[in-house]
Structures are given as C-alpha cells and as structure tokens.
Amino acid sequence: MRNIWTVFKKEIYRVFSDRRLILTLFIMPGLAIFLIYSLMGNIIGAQETQVSEYEALIYTENMPAEIKTLMDESMHYRLYDGDALDQATSEQKVLEGELELVLLFDEDFTQKVEAYQTNSLPDIEVFYNQAEQRSLRAYNLFNGVLNHYHETTVIERLSEPSDYQVFDLQTQNIMDERAFAAQGFAMLLPMLIVIFLFAGAMSIGPDAIAGEKERGTIATLLVTPVQRRDIALGKVLSLSVLALLSALSSFIGVVLSLPNLMQMDDTMPDVSIYGMSDYLIILVLLMVMVLFIVAIIAAVSAYAKTIKEASMLIMPFYFLAMIVGVMNSFGGDVSHDVITHLIPIYGPVNLLSGMLRFEYQTVNFMVTVLSSLGYTVLLIALLNVMFKSERMMFQK
Amino acid sequence: MxxxxxxxxxxxxxxxxxxxxxxxxxxxxxxxxxxxxxxxxxxxxxxxxxxxxxxxxxxxxxxxxxxxxxxxxxxxxxxxxxxxxxxxxIAFLTSELKLDDHFTPNYLFRYFSALHNVEEQTMLERKKMLFNRFGIDQFQEVKIADLSTGMKQKISIAIALVHDPxxxxxxxxxxxxxxxxxxxxxxxxxxxxxxxxxxxxxxxxxxxxxxxxxxxxxxxxxxxxxxxxxxxxxxxxxxxxxxxxxxxxxxxxxxxxxx
Missing domain, CATH: 3.40.50.300 (P-loop containing nucleotide triphosphate hydrolases)
Incomplete structure (x- = not known):
C-alpha cells in the first residue's frame, strides 16, 4: 500500500510541479470549451435573431389586397420597388440571395377566387431558395399566410360555415420543465463526459507509461523491490485522479457555457434540478468510467514502445468511446436491460443518461459499477503481466 | 558473493x-x-x-x-x-540516462529511497553524503531537464545507490x-x-x-x-x-x- 501511495504521489507531483502541464490539463480544457461553446451559442443566437428580425425582400406581381393584409400582420417584409422583372431575372435574384421570395399571382386572381370555377383555378407561382435560410423562412411564413387565406376562403364558400368545423381542438402544453431540461442534459452530458474523460486520460496516460519506456526510466523503477502490481495500481489511480480533474475542468466549461449554448433564458431550469444523491451517483459513475478508461490507456501504453505509438494505438478506443457517446445522445430511449449495463463504457453512459432523466434503477447501477470495476481489475492484472514481460518492457 | x-x-x-x-x-x-x-x-x-x-x-x-x-x-x-x-x-546503472526530466534530484532521491524502504534519517544522511560526493548539492532543486549530461549521470549514480546496495x-x-x-x-x-x-x-x-x-x-x-x-x-x-x-x-x- 505504501508503495502504491509513493508511485501515486510521484505521478501527481509530476503534473502539479509543471505549470505548463497544469495549464494544458486543467485550465485550457475548461477555458477553451467555455470560450468555444459561448461563441457558438452567441453565433447561433445572433443568427436566429438576425433571421427572425430580418425584413425579407419580396418581388410580387398582382398581389391581392387580402393576402397583402395577412402578410402585413404576420411577417417582416418589404416589396421590391424596382422595375418589373421577367421570370428568369427574378429566379436569378432569388438564387443569388438578392431577393428572398418571388410571388406571381394571376392578373385576375381575386375575381377567379370569387367566381369559384373549379375548371379555372387562379395560379400562384412561388420561387424561393431552400439553401438560403432567409428565403426559406420567408417561404414558410408565406405558406402560413396562404393556408390562412385558403381556410377563410373555404369557410366563406360554405352555406353553413360551422360545417367546416370537424372537432373542437383544445391544446395545452403541460410540459414539466424539469423533465424537459433533464432530457436536454441527458442527451448532451453523457456524450461530453465520456469524451472529456477519455481526452483527459489520453493527454497524460501515454507519457506516464510509454514515456517511461521511451526515456528508459522504467528500468530504474523495475529494479527497485516494489511489486509490479503496486506500480500498475499507483499509475492507474494517479492517472484516474488527473483525468478526472481534467474532465472536471471541461465539465465546468460546459456548465458555464450551457445557458449560452442552449439559448436558455432565466426561466428555464438549470443543472440545479438534480439533488445531492443524483450528484453522488454521477460521481460514482464518473469514477468507475475513468478507472476503466485509464486502465485501457495504461495497458495500451505498456504495449507501445513510444509515446507516439501509444497515442496512435489509443485512437481506435477513443473513437469507440465517442461512438458510444453519440449513440447515447441520438439513439433514443435509455435501455433498462440489465445485460446492456454489462457493456464497458456503454453501460455507464446509458445509466448516466437514464439517471439524468430521473429514470434510474438500483440493480442496473450495481451491475454497471461492479462490472466496470471488474473489467478494471482485469486490465490492471493484464498491466501487471505486461510490466513483468521482458518483451513488453525492454524490446526496442 | x-x-x-x-x-x-x-x-x-x-x-x-x-x-x-x-x-x-x-x-x-x-x-x-x-x-x-x-x-x-x-x-x-x-x-x-x-x-x-x-x-x-x-x-x-x-x-x-x-x-x-x-x-x-x-x-x-x-x-x-x-x-x-x-x-x-543490488543497484543497476547504465550509461544511457534514465531520469525523468520533470523532477529535481532531491525529489528523485526521496522517491527512490521510499521505493527501497529507506528510513527518513538514513535517507537524509545518504543524500547528504552522495550529493556532496558528486557535487550535486547546489543543483538538488534544479529540474533534471536543466542539468548537464555529466551532472545527470552523476545524479543517476547517486539515485541508484540510495539503498546502499x-x-x-x-x-x-x-x-x-x-x-x-x-x-x-x-x-x-x-x-x-x-x-x-x-x-x-x-x-x-x-x-x-x-x-x-x-x-x-x-x-x-x-x-x-x-x-x-x-x-x-x-x-x-x-x-x-x-x-x-x-x-x-x-x-x-x-x-x-x-x-
């Protein structure tokens, strides 16, 4: 135990005695994420504001007064006041973003609507550009106007306007804001957490083990009376703490930038919807995940001859973890099947996601924690064997 | 023998x-x-x-x-x-340098003494003697990365001998x-x-x-x-x-x- 503690302290000291490592491991991730996510949030917000407040430029011919009135009520727009355009020119202007919408009505549109002749329906030609956000928004708003005009016209044609009504629709949004916010967190956070944990562990793991091999310092360590198992445990535990702290930095960055990123206002619930016991469960899950991730990285680093080789060999595992995170975010419902909780990384991520949605089962928590710890123990045993292997430790 | x-x-x-x-x-x-x-x-x-x-x-x-x-x-x-x-x-040494650049001679001496179960008082005495013998005293708080090749080699020897093998x-x-x-x-x-x-x-x-x-x-x-x-x-x-x-x-x- 004393030797594990000695190795543990040395690895921790190594990082905390180096300002550059402190900066790159604990300050930069959180700061970079905060700045990037805040910037993204600001850009998205500004774009949305820009689009919603934007005054669409519309070219129109023969627009009926009723439709214009409806448009005035429901959208920001101004009419093109230049010379009359032929169809090709107007299409070109829409394509180039000079116009948002072209609306061409039949000359006698209103008369035809009033004449109510099914064999001679009035035409409306609409040109818009789906690739341009402003054009698409103007088109959608105009569609709403047109639907409204269509509906009121049909009602007017009926001798008994009430015949048009099929049902009384009363819609009430009875959303639980807490559950709604929880769903958002459950989608985003497990994916980010697994990525941050892996990234944190990746930035220190290869140097702590493959680096010792590359520098040749491993021989000095292995010639001491300390058991290989103690070296393995000391390394894994210290790396886990460092990776956890690094992930925590990223996590703080996310939490601080979340309101900006998700365009949340003051009325929406934040991460305080979770209680102390929830955070305790999250902490346990983070710990078992980080132990497993660090054990993988340590085993790969022990196999590799250099830091560069270790970093390269870890990449497939990192991508796998990312895929698991993305699957959780976009894969729909949380699985409550006990078997799925036995799958490394996927189990804890799935459970974390369920926990954040307040769908949590003790049995699955136990299965996840115990299985993850079991896999970690196996990996540490493997690491112990690798430290004893001449081929692994000394072959160049 | x-x-x-x-x-x-x-x-x-x-x-x-x-x-x-x-x-x-x-x-x-x-x-x-x-x-x-x-x-x-x-x-x-x-x-x-x-x-x-x-x-x-x-x-x-x-x-x-x-x-x-x-x-x-x-x-x-x-x-x-x-x-x-x-x-x-036993102590094993090679001419290839085997020290981690991030640490000071003082830290490494303490670290390897701990791994060799050397008592604190004995460690201090050994350190004083070896650092003095190899002229490491004035560099004991300097990171290995900042030391000359010769000094690194002397530190390697001192560290390998922490337990008086x-x-x-x-x-x-x-x-x-x-x-x-x-x-x-x-x-x-x-x-x-x-x-x-x-x-x-x-x-x-x-x-x-x-x-x-x-x-x-x-x-x-x-x-x-x-x-x-x-x-x-x-x-x-x-x-x-x-x-x-x-x-x-x-x-x-x-x-x-x-x-």
Whole structure:
C-alpha cells in the first residue's frame, strides 16, 4: 500500500510541479470549451435573431389586397420597388440571395377566387431558395399566410360555415420543465463526459507509461523491490485522479457555457434540478468510467514502445468511446436491460443518461459499477503481466 | 558473493531485427552458458565487443530479465525466485540516462529511497553524503531537464545507490561521459570497492578494464572465452597485454564462424 501511495504521489507531483502541464490539463480544457461553446451559442443566437428580425425582400406581381393584409400582420417584409422583372431575372435574384421570395399571382386572381370555377383555378407561382435560410423562412411564413387565406376562403364558400368545423381542438402544453431540461442534459452530458474523460486520460496516460519506456526510466523503477502490481495500481489511480480533474475542468466549461449554448433564458431550469444523491451517483459513475478508461490507456501504453505509438494505438478506443457517446445522445430511449449495463463504457453512459432523466434503477447501477470495476481489475492484472514481460518492457 | 552459473538467454527476433542482423534464424542466443563469480571488495569487468551479450548478462543479474536456464545468486539468494529480495542488495546503472526530466534530484532521491524502504534519517544522511560526493548539492532543486549530461549521470549514480546496495552493476560506466565526469565515476567505483562493495561493469574499452578491474571476463558471442586477473589472462593466453589477448580471441571467434 505504501508503495502504491509513493508511485501515486510521484505521478501527481509530476503534473502539479509543471505549470505548463497544469495549464494544458486543467485550465485550457475548461477555458477553451467555455470560450468555444459561448461563441457558438452567441453565433447561433445572433443568427436566429438576425433571421427572425430580418425584413425579407419580396418581388410580387398582382398581389391581392387580402393576402397583402395577412402578410402585413404576420411577417417582416418589404416589396421590391424596382422595375418589373421577367421570370428568369427574378429566379436569378432569388438564387443569388438578392431577393428572398418571388410571388406571381394571376392578373385576375381575386375575381377567379370569387367566381369559384373549379375548371379555372387562379395560379400562384412561388420561387424561393431552400439553401438560403432567409428565403426559406420567408417561404414558410408565406405558406402560413396562404393556408390562412385558403381556410377563410373555404369557410366563406360554405352555406353553413360551422360545417367546416370537424372537432373542437383544445391544446395545452403541460410540459414539466424539469423533465424537459433533464432530457436536454441527458442527451448532451453523457456524450461530453465520456469524451472529456477519455481526452483527459489520453493527454497524460501515454507519457506516464510509454514515456517511461521511451526515456528508459522504467528500468530504474523495475529494479527497485516494489511489486509490479503496486506500480500498475499507483499509475492507474494517479492517472484516474488527473483525468478526472481534467474532465472536471471541461465539465465546468460546459456548465458555464450551457445557458449560452442552449439559448436558455432565466426561466428555464438549470443543472440545479438534480439533488445531492443524483450528484453522488454521477460521481460514482464518473469514477468507475475513468478507472476503466485509464486502465485501457495504461495497458495500451505498456504495449507501445513510444509515446507516439501509444497515442496512435489509443485512437481506435477513443473513437469507440465517442461512438458510444453519440449513440447515447441520438439513439433514443435509455435501455433498462440489465445485460446492456454489462457493456464497458456503454453501460455507464446509458445509466448516466437514464439517471439524468430521473429514470434510474438500483440493480442496473450495481451491475454497471461492479462490472466496470471488474473489467478494471482485469486490465490492471493484464498491466501487471505486461510490466513483468521482458518483451513488453525492454524490446526496442 | 554474486554467482552466475551456466546461464543462457535466447531472444526471438522480429522480422525487422532479422533484417538488421542479416540472419534467417528467428532465435538469437545472446548469452551462451555463461558462468562467473564476483566478490565483494572487487571490481569484475565483463569485456567484449558490441553485441557480445554483456548488457543481456547484466540485465539478467539485475533481475530485469530472467535467464532461460542457469541460476544467478546474490548473497545466496536466487534472482529468478526471489527477485524482490535480490533487488534490495543490488543497484543497476547504465550509461544511457534514465531520469525523468520533470523532477529535481532531491525529489528523485526521496522517491527512490521510499521505493527501497529507506528510513527518513538514513535517507537524509545518504543524500547528504552522495550529493556532496558528486557535487550535486547546489543543483538538488534544479529540474533534471536543466542539468548537464555529466551532472545527470552523476545524479543517476547517486539515485541508484540510495539503498546502499552490496553489489553495483554498471553497464558501460564511462560511455559518453566527458573526461572529468568519467574520472569522478571511476574514482567513486574504486572507493566503493575499497568500502567492500562488489562491482560488476561491462565495457568494450580496454583502458577502463585496465584501470578499474581486479578480475576480467572476456565475453564473445555470449560465451566467456577467458577469465581471471589481467596478468593471469595474459599469462594463460601467452600475450603481453590484455589488448593482444582480446584481439586473439576475437580472431579465434571469427575463425570458428568461418569454419
């Protein structure tokens, strides 16, 4: 135990005695994420504001007064006041973003609507550009106007306007804001957490083990009376703490930038919807995940001859973890099947996601924690064997 | 007493290594039935050309690798079965630098003392003595990365000796060192010998052997070809100098290869 503690302290000291490592491991991730996510949030917000407040430029011919009135009520727009355009020119202007919408009505549109002749329906030609956000928004708003005009016209044609009504629709949004916010967190956070944990562990793991091999310092360590198992445990535990702290930095960055990123206002619930016991469960899950991730990285680093080789060999595992995170975010419902909780990384991520949605089962928590710890123990045993292997430790 | 009895060590070569060694054999015998003894209070030199198996032999002695056959005992303790016990009584050093740049000499000395279970008071006394002996005092809080190559080598030696071992195993002790550092190292090894430590060095430099070693073993192709005091070796092989013996043995080995 004393030797594990000695190795543990040395690895921790190594990082905390180096300002550059402190900066790159604990300050930069959180700061970079905060700045990037805040910037993204600001850009998205500004774009949305820009689009919603934007005054669409519309070219129109023969627009009926009723439709214009409806448009005035429901959208920001101004009419093109230049010379009359032929169809090709107007299409070109829409394509180039000079116009948002072209609306061409039949000359006698209103008369035809009033004449109510099914064999001679009035035409409306609409040109818009789906690739341009402003054009698409103007088109959608105009569609709403047109639907409204269509509906009121049909009602007017009926001798008994009430015949048009099929049902009384009363819609009430009875959303639980807490559950709604929880769903958002459950989608985003497990994916980010697994990525941050892996990234944190990746930035220190290869140097702590493959680096010792590359520098040749491993021989000095292995010639001491300390058991290989103690070296393995000391390394894994210290790396886990460092990776956890690094992930925590990223996590703080996310939490601080979340309101900006998700365009949340003051009325929406934040991460305080979770209680102390929830955070305790999250902490346990983070710990078992980080132990497993660090054990993988340590085993790969022990196999590799250099830091560069270790970093390269870890990449497939990192991508796998990312895929698991993305699957959780976009894969729909949380699985409550006990078997799925036995799958490394996927189990804890799935459970974390369920926990954040307040769908949590003790049995699955136990299965996840115990299985993850079991896999970690196996990996540490493997690491112990690798430290004893001449081929692994000394072959160049 | 440190005894090496009939040890053999074979490595499996990778395809890349087979190409470098220009051989079709997947196995390479690095140490071939090697036997010798080193006593406390003497310096034993393993002399041989590059690739003769010196480093492999020393790694087997220092418990970093295990021999395929044969036994090595340090103070009567078997290195294969009681490696941890043996490590309490040996120090292993190589000329290649083995220090982590991020730490100071002071931290590393404390760290390795803790791993060797050296008591705090003993550690402080050893540190004072060794740092003073190698002129490390004024650099003890400077990071290894900022020190000269010679100073790094001296720190490596000081750190390897934290636990005051009975036997010091030193692979190529003066390789790559400047004259002053090499002299410091040689003087210290002689001091250690006089203090009753057993020292085994490997080298391909004849002058080092002549200056340092009480007894020498000439190793070629993993096998011991001659052993004894320098005078005895010269006498047995009918040559005036160790250099002549060495080249004659090398010639014989080449002759055997071509035969």
């Amino acid at each position: 440190l005894s090496v009895e009939d040890i053999k060590k074979t490595f499996t070569l990778s395809k890349k290594q087979m190409k470098i060694e220009r051989t079709n054999d997947k196995k390479k015998v690095a140490v071939d039935h090697l036997s010798f003894e080193a006593r406390r209070g003497e310096i034993y030199g393993l002399l041989g050309p590059n690739g003769a198996g010196k480093t492999t032999a020393l790694r087997c002695i220092s418990t970093l690798i295990k021999p395929d056959v044969g036994t090595i005992k340090v103070n009567g303790v078997d290195t294969t079965h009681h490696a941890a016990k043996v490590r309490e009584n 009975d036997f010091i195993i030193f692979d190529e002790p003066t390789n790559g060192l400047d004259i002053l550092t090499a002299k410091t190292v040689i003087d210290y090894l002689l001091e250690m010998r006089d203090a009753g430590k057993g020292i085994i060095i490997s080298t391909h430099i004849l002058s080092v052997v002549e200056k340092l070693c009480d007894r020498v073993g000439i190793i070629i192709d993993g096998a011991l070809k001659a052993e004894g005091t320098i005078d005895a070796v010269c006498q047995t092989h009918n040559h005036d100098t160790l250099e002549d013996v060495f080249f004659a043995l090398m010639q014989d080995a080449k002759g055997d290869e071509h035969a």
